[in-house]
Amino acid sequence: MTNTKTAPNETVAIAAARETQPRSWIGWASSRFSVIAVWILLIAIFAVLRPQNMFHAGTWASIFGGQSDLVFLSAALLCTIIVGEFVDMSVASNFGLASILTVVLTVNHDWNVWLAALFAIAMSTLAGLINGLLVVRLGVNTIVVTLGMGTVLLGIASWASNLQPVSGLPAEFSKVATTTFGGLPTTFYLALVLMLGFAYLLQFTPLGRNMRFVGENREVSRLAGVRVNRIRIGAFVSAGVIAGLGGVLSAAYFGGAEAMTSQTYMLPMFAATFLGTAIFQPGRFNPLGTLVAVYFLATGVLGLKFLGASPAISNIFYGGVLIIAVSISTVLHRRTR
Numbered sequence: 001m002t003n004t005k006t007a008p009n010e011t012v013a014i015a016a017a018r019e020t021q022p023r024s025w026i027g028w029a030s031s032r033f034s035v036i037a038v039w040i041l042l043i044a045i046f047a048v049l050r051p052q053n054m055f056h057a058g059t060w061a062s063i064f065g066g067q068s069d070l071v072f073l074s075a076a077l078l079c080t081i082i083v084g085e086f087v088d089m090s091v092a093s094n095f096g097l098a099s100i101l102t103v104v105l106t107v108n109h110d111w112n113v114w115l116a117a118l119f120a121i122a123m124s125t126l127a128g129l130i131n132g133l134l135v136v137r138l139g140v141n142t143i144v145v146t147l148g149m150g151t152v153l154l155g156i157a158s159w160a161s162n163l164q165p166v167s168g169l170p171a172e173f174s175k176v177a178t179t180t181f182g183g184l185p186t187t188f189y190l191a192l193v194l195m196l197g198f199a200y201l202l203q204f205t206p207l208g209r210n211m212r213f214v215g216e217n218r219e220v221s222r223l224a225g226v227r228v229n230r231i232r233i234g235a236f237v238s239a240g241v242i243a244g245l246g247g248v249l250s251a252a253y254f255g256g257a258e259a260m261t262s263q264t265y266m267l268p269m270f271a272a273t274f275l276g277t278a279i280f281q282p283g284r285f286n287p288l289g290t291l292v293a294v295y296f297l298a299t300g301v302l303g304l305k306f307l308g309a310s311p312a313i314s315n316i317f318y319g320g321v322l323i324i325a326v327s328i329s330t331v332l333h334r335r336t337r
Contacts, residue, residue: 031282035275039296046303053306061183063298068187068253069095070298072246073269074276074290075194079239081273081285082202083232084215085142090131090150091243092269093157096262098124098247100157100166103257107168114173117252121244127153128240132233157259167256177253187249191291194242198287211235267318272297274325283329297321 047054073095080088098120105116127149134145177187202208213221214231222228251257275296276289300321301314 031278032280035279035296036292039292039299042296042299042303046299046306050303050306054303057183059302063295063302065184065188067294067298068185068191069246069250070265070268070272070294071191071195071291072242072249073265074272074294075191075198075287076239076242076246077269077273078198078285078287078290079235079242080142082215083211083235084218085135085232085235087143087146087270088131088236088239089143089146090127090153091146091239092262092266093150093153094124094127094240094243095247095250095265096257096259097127097153097157098244099251099257099262100161100247100259102248102251103166103169104160106170107166107256113170117173117248120248121241124244124247125237125240128237128243129233131240132236135236136229136232154259154263157262161257161259163259165256165258167254169251169255174252174255177249185253187253190249195287195291202287207231267315267322268294268297271318271322271325274329275321277329278325283331293325 043054053059073091076091076095077088101120101123102113102116105111105119106113111119131146131149134140135142177185179186181189200208202212210221210226210231213224213226214228218228247257247262272293273285273290275293276287276291277283277285279289279292280286281289297318301317304313304317305311
């Protein structure tokens, strides 16, 4: 009888041969830059159909300068997703709580605005820590914990504001977010620095590599000496810090806040995060891909509105992109593995 088993050395040789086979340049580029190509195509189409809108400086200021809230929320979500925690449902509510607390404590309770902002970020951080302890130490399901925490935080924000918009932050505090450079507000540059710093952390530091390692395989990471639980809890805490900081900056930018507004970011936040896996690093959640995805989504929604689409088109667009993005992410992740 013929032995059909492959010898170990032969298996290694076959694997090495496959690795050394030339890859299609088109396949390599399309898996990383196809979304960017579609983005450019969208801009071209909208520019032809509505040149008076697309060539207006205010349009680009809206696309790039008006998405900082979504960038901060997506970055917070990435913190936990990268370490394998699918998914933190409390990020948007945490963002909204920080925004509301900053305004309410300052306007209604006469707190110093900087002290109110620090307190708001501290509360968001605490919420992230509680999430991490419940998930990591007690082993409670991530979605259950964060969905419950998100509901609690939303309730606190609604109670604190009495379900009413609150405004009246000092002008000098608002300048932290509204001062413009090159036609774009400070928040744009802060969001850009956040994502660039996050990308550097993941790519070039031991902590970032350990985060990726934990996300891929916790048990192997633990055997390799990585402090898995510490990294997982740290991811939830980092998500809370980023969400809190984003909420404070949002309050500063708008000069006020409303409890329910943050919930409108839930769908685009997930759409951008998953679409980012089809940009630059196929099948992997990455900050720079997510950043590009945020502006891709903003361009699509704004362009469709220029064409006369109903305001409800944003939900249709975000939902459709989310389905497509998750499908692409699944396929690319399967290939990379």
